[in-house]
Structure formats: C-alpha cells, structure tokens
Amino acid sequence: MYGGSEFDGGAAAFMGGGFMPSQATQPHDSFASSSSSKNRDSKVLLPLTVKQMSELPTTDESNFTIDGVVVNTVVLVGRVCRKEDKVSDYTLLVDDGTGVMECCKWFQEPLDTEEAEGISIGTYVRVHGHLRGLQGRRFINVFSIRPVTDFNEVVSHLIECIYVHFYNTKMKGVAAQPPPLTNSIPPSSSNFSRGLQSASLNQPTAAFQGSDRINNLRQKILDVIHQPQHLNNEEGVHRDVIARQLNLPMHIIKCISRSDISCLFSFLTCIPWTNFPNVVGLLAFGLWTGKQLRLLLWKATCTPRSMMTTSNQPSTVRPIIFFALF
Amino acid sequence: MDTSNPAILVNGNLLPTHVRKRVRTVIQVLNSDRGSVIGKSTDDQQLVIKGSPPSTPLTKFVEVIGIADSDKSIQAEIWTNFGDNFDASSFNQLCQLANGEYQHLFL
Numbered sequence: 001m002y003g004g005s006e007f008d009g010g011a012a013a014f015m016g017g018g019f020m021p022s023q024a025t026q027p028h029d030s031f032a033s034s035s036s037s038k039n040r041d042s043k044v045l046l047p048l049t050v051k052q053m054s055e056l057p058t059t060d061e062s063n064f065t066i067d068g069v070v071v072n073t074v075v076l077v078g079r080v081c082r083k084e085d086k087v088s089d090y091t092l093l094v095d096d097g098t099g100v101m102e103c104c105k106w107f108q109e110p111l112d113t114e115e116a117e118g119i120s121i122g123t124y125v126r127v128h129g130h131l132r133g134l135q136g137r138r139f140i141n142v143f144s145i146r147p148v149t150d151f152n153e154v155v156s157h158l159i160e161c162i163y164v165h166f167y168n169t170k171m172k173g174v175a176a177q178p179p180p181l182t183n184s185i186p187p188s189s190s191n192f193s194r195g196l197q198s199a200s201l202n203q204p205t206a207a208f209q210g211s212d213r214i215n216n217l218r219q220k221i222l223d224v225i226h227q228p229q230h231l232n233n234e235e236g237v238h239r240d241v242i243a244r245q246l247n248l249p250m251h252i253i254k255c256i257s258r259s260d261i262s263c264l265f266s267f268l269t270c271i272p273w274t275n276f277p278n279v280v281g282l283l284a285f286g287l288w289t290g291k292q293l294r295l296l297l298w299k300a301t302c303t304p305r306s307m308m309t310t311s312n313q314p315s316t317v318r319p320i321i322f323f324a325l326f
Numbered sequence: 327m328d329t330s331n332p333a334i335l336v337n338g339n340l341l342p343t344h345v346r347k348r349v350r351t352v353i354q355v356l357n358s359d360r361g362s363v364i365g366k367s368t369d370d371q372q373l374v375i376k377g378s379p380p381s382t383p384l385t386k387f388v389e390v391i392g393i394a395d396s397d398k399s400i401q402a403e404i405w406t407n408f409g410d411n412f413d414a415s416s417f418n419q420l421c422q423l424a425n426g427e428y429q430h431l432f433l
Contacts, residue, residue: 166428
C-alpha cells in the first residue's frame, strides 16, 4: 500500500526487511572492517525522524549509528516547506514535525525531472536516501522521492520510527532470534503495509512470550486480579482498572489479555492454570456460568404470595418452570 | 537540518499542556466559517481552529499546524487536507506515544 515496491513483503519486514538488522549485522561486525560495512546485509533501511537524525553520534561525518545499528539508508516522510531548483539537481526542505531536513536529489533521468515537477511546497513526500554529513550539517542524498497520496502513511511512518527504535533498544536484547511469524502474515505478500498491519496484531504476542519482562507483567496483572477486593467481585476486573493500578498504557493490557484469555478463565473458576489443561478450565467456566444463570432464573420465577392464585398454583408452577427451562 | 521549531503532535487532551507552543493536529471538520473552523479532535474533543482555511474545499479530515492559543483553540498557519479516509484512532495513539514514553524521538 505504501510504496510496497521498495519493501520485501510482510515477512521480510519483520525478519529484517531493511528495518531491523539480522544477526549477521551486529554493530561490532560492521565496525570490524570496512569490507563488512559494505556487506549488503548491513545496509538496513531505517525510518527516522529529523530529530533522531540530528542527534546521531558520529566521529567522521560519514559513519552514523543509532540504537546500535549502522545508519545507511533512511526513510523520511514530511511536508515540503521549501524547494530550490537548480540545473543538475534540486533541493527540498522536508519538515516532519520534529525538524527540517535538507534533501538533495540529482537529475539522472528524464523521469527525475517529471518527478520534481510533481512536487511543490506543501506536498507531503516520502523520501528514501543516504544520510550524509558535511561540516556539521546533515542532509539526505535522495534516490527516491514520491508524493504521499494516503495520509495514513504519515502516521504510519512515525509509528514505524517508534517501533524500530523500540525494537532496536529493547526487544533485540531480549529475544535471541527475531520473533516467530504467525500464519496471518503471508510470506509472499508484496504489500508491506498489510504485513505491518497483520503482524502488529500478533507481533507483540509473539515477541512478548519470549520476554521475561512480559512474564513479569503477566504476573503483575494476575496479582491485581487476585486482590481481595477484586476476587470477591463477581463482575471481574475491568482492564481500565488494571491499567490504572499498574500505570500501564491500555494497548499493553489489551495485548496481554488477548494472549492470556486462559488465565482469565482460570481466575473465574479459581483453578490455577498451571495445574489443569485450559480445556478443563473452559469447561469449569461454562459450568459455573450456567449455575449462576440457573440461580438467577430461579429467583425470577419466584412470585410474591399476594400474586398467587387461589389454587396455590405457584407452589407447583415454580418447579415446573424451573425444570422446563432446563 | 534544523530542529529548533518543531510542531508537537497533540490531540484534544494534550493541547492544554502545550499552550503558546507550535502544535500539529488532525481534526474532523464539523463546521466551517469565515475566520474559523470548528472541528472534532481524534479523541472527540471540540476544537476551534482560527485562521483562514485554504481556498480549496476542506476534506473531512484536515491537519492544522499552528500556535495553540488556548486549551481548545489553535491559531493555524498551515492547513493540509488529509482526505476522507483517515484513521483517527491511530493518530490519537501516536499523539499519546509521541508525548509519553517516546517523546525523545520527537522533541
């Protein structure tokens, strides 16, 4: 959907796809020799904000790293706020909300000229290029630039920046291997965005299962559920309450609750989930719920003495109604 | 490269924390009048966007960049039509992330 041609499909997006480096591209390998830095596997495509690009540490203005990853090709989505046309190239100033970055594109084909004419001030563009530094200033040598037509792409790009930063700083150190993909991600899909969307539902679950941090989180949620004031509440605990008590964002609670629905069943049946299979827990839940419903209906069939008929019908009707319902 | 004048991503709830700063938000246009536009933020708050909209007709969703001059209004400098099919909930969550745990990537 969003320029899928430059991405390798949904599976590749989360096996690397240019965003996350593979095991062969650890920073120490890249720094070991210049030949390894030329290795194709080390050239990842990083979605970055201008703020991130401005803070990249560097020693020689040509080798940038961020979150332990060598920065080579970057992608930037923002609004064109200035355009300078020259004979052999044109320069755009692109503002993504975090800052303004200079993007320089050389005319190499007639197509480049047409492409430049389609971009004006105020146009949102997606820029791919090499990040370069010169005398303290940073700029992008653009090799691909195209206007944005679906503005969800702007939001999607910024979320990708957050996700890649999160992955490179937190998840990479926890998971030994990239998180396993589920069946919902077609490996041969050429639509990166679809891959990103379908993976996003399952990626947190797969990633979290391998994380001690998430196991701790799961335990904390169970602790909240098992607090005395919540244990006696037949209605259970709303996830808003859990999020508030643990001071966690709602999307984390939602991810955990989707993957751990069996824990909720075991809570309702007061059966420790580690001791019984989930099927038994589900059955017990069903029996308990059924019992509660039957009690409720039994109460509903009771009628006050003043409404009884002279034939004293309710005393015989009540059990009939009760058993008729079941 | 210049990061001295960022536009902070905000929704209705976050706007009060950034009064007199340059902000950026997406609204759903409810009512358009000369000199101002009444819109609904992505977290269902009513906002007043002051300024002159562009001459082209506004789409359902519009991004405005400008200075927040009160809890519920923005003096817009830049208007951009974001079309009719925009995922407001994703933008809303992005605002929360960009102003929360991942603020260092934006400001």
